[in-house]
Amino acid sequence: MITVDRVESTQDWNEFKAVTDLVYQGDPYRLPDEPMDLDRILISPPVAIASIRDIAAFLARENGVVVGRVVAIHDTSFTQYTGESIGFFGFYEAVDDQEVATGLLDAAAAWLVGRGLGAMSGPFGPSMFYSAGIVVDDEPALPLVGMPHNPLYYAAHFEKWGLVGIKDFYSYLFDDPCVIYNRPEYARHMQIFEKVKARSEVTFRSMKYRTVRRDARIVRDLYNKTFVNFWGFSPLSFVELLELLKMMLPVLDRRLTLLAELDGKPVGFLMGIPDVNQAAAKAAHLKSRWLRDLVTLWHVKKPSRTDVIDGVRVDMLFVDPDCPDRAVSSLLIMELSVRMRDLGFTRVEAAPVLDDSPWMKGSVLTRMEQTPHRTYRIYNRDLELPRP
Structure with a gap:
């Protein structure tokens, strides 16, 4: 039986961090430590950052064993600046089980709806400035510093739940x-x-x-x-x-x-x-x-x-x-x-490169007729808000 609960205690956060040990077991390209300092970003961020970003972290358990995690993110500064009713999700990690994925994404969406947000985009870690998207290539490789690394089945998890890819960005490798x-x-x-x-x-x-x-x-x-x-x-x-x-x-x-x-x-x-x-x-x-x-x-x-x-x-x-x-x-x-x-x-990889980047892609890379080395994708789904 799959249950999803909100992270509340220090023990919960320790289990949150340990999810990757299960998910990436046997992955030859997995690095043992989180690419981000979760304590400084999620658990105890500076007051100035905590004041503009509210989060809710969730753990999925199967028969008491943690099998997945996700964080719902309400970036109030983004909402105030853009006027858009969009919440975010990130730090998603899960075993290959759609029931686990659905439970986690349902929990994140419900929390965002409870805050009056009408769409969910991601994954972000915790904002686009840090890390964004998932790898959707079919060629596993050692992750580039600061860029996402994930099992390829994550795309299926998201799409089966109803998320739709809305933005691709790339890395370009030069030897x-x-x-x-x-x-x-x-x-x-x-x-x-x-x-x-x-x-x-x-x-x-x-x-x-x-x-x-x-x-x-x-x-x-x-x-x-x-x-x-x-x-x-x-x-x-x-x-x-x-x-x-x-x-x-x-x-x-x-x-x-x-x-x-x-x-x-x-x-x-x-x-x-x-x-x-x-x-x-x-x-x-x-x-x-x-x-x-x-x-x-x-x-x-x-x-x-x-x-x-x-x-x-x-x-x-x-x-x-x-x-x-x-x-x-x-x-x-x-x-x-x-x-x-x-x-x-002797090698350089430019990332992330957006489709609409006029410098990295438009003025340099397209002149080289270079194809992307890796592709990353951000997803979105509209959420149903309760009727007043």
């Missing part, structure tokens, strides 16, 4: 970080870039650890100005961005976090994240969490790290739409690719 520019057919393209760079007044600087709060505000302002008309946008708060940066700082290489400036004013941002999952996979056999973290961090920081970590995830490309220099996005990509090459990285 050489300079492949965009050094293919023979793009020699002319590279020459143009070099000429543009020579006459451009745009300069680049790396984010600094000691000024991370100031730089976080700069990135926040650029993000909110750039993506205001994008699908699913709601303003990003300084506190939320700072929390994410704090979680990422141990694995970031500041040389790969680029701010573009024109006349001393920030006009663009691009970040490359060393694919720490490659190092985490090397430490996955260790029993102790702290020892896994220590070994992973050692691989990230050691001088010969590219022996283990040869890849970089390219993320967060955005440019001030009012910037008079229209080549900033291309210059950022070229500058980052040169830095990755000089640091010894």
Whole structure:
């Protein structure tokens, strides 16, 4: 018999975290630790974040054994900004049993309906800025750092319950970080870039650890100005961005976090994240969490790290739409690719890339006639609100 109950106690949260041990048993690409710090994101988030996002977590049990989990999310800042009656779900994990899936999604939907929300979208973890969607490819692979990894049957769980795919986004893999520019057919393209760079007044600087709060505000302002008309946008708060940066700082290489400036004013941002999952996979056999973290961090920081970590995830490309220099996005990509090459990285994966991204997909990837390496999908279903 399947029962679904709301998470209430510390023991419940411990069982919530342990669901992945059951779901991913036997998965050769599964990493033993959650990609997100659930304590800081869900259980005890900063007050400023908790004040704009209400959640309800649920556990599914079969004969007393936990077999699934889900979180219903009401992002009040999104509701206030967009005026849309949409709730979200995320952190979904479940065994391959449609009865379990239905029970979990029913519980999440009922909670959202109780808050007057007329649709449910997801999965988000807990918002689009952190992690979104599920993998829907048929080729299992080691997950890219910060991107979803899940059993392929999740899509069937969602669709049988009535969720419909509403947005796909992609990752694009290149075996050489300079492949965009050094293919023979793009020699002319590279020459143009070099000429543009020579006459451009745009300069680049790396984010600094000691000024991370100031730089976080700069990135926040650029993000909110750039993506205001994008699908699913709601303003990003300084506190939320700072929390994410704090979680990422141990694995970031500041040389790969680029701010573009024109006349001393920030006009663009691009970040490359060393694919720490490659190092985490090397430490996955260790029993102790702290020892896994220590070994992973050692691989990230050691001088010969590219022996283990040869890849970089390219993320967060955005440019001030009012910037008079229209080549900033291309210059950022070229500058980052040169830095990755000089640091010894030999592969790069750009993700997430939306259909309507004018820089990552429109101005660069489509010119390369590159096909997506992985596809991720976000789902939605309208909910029936009680009649007044």
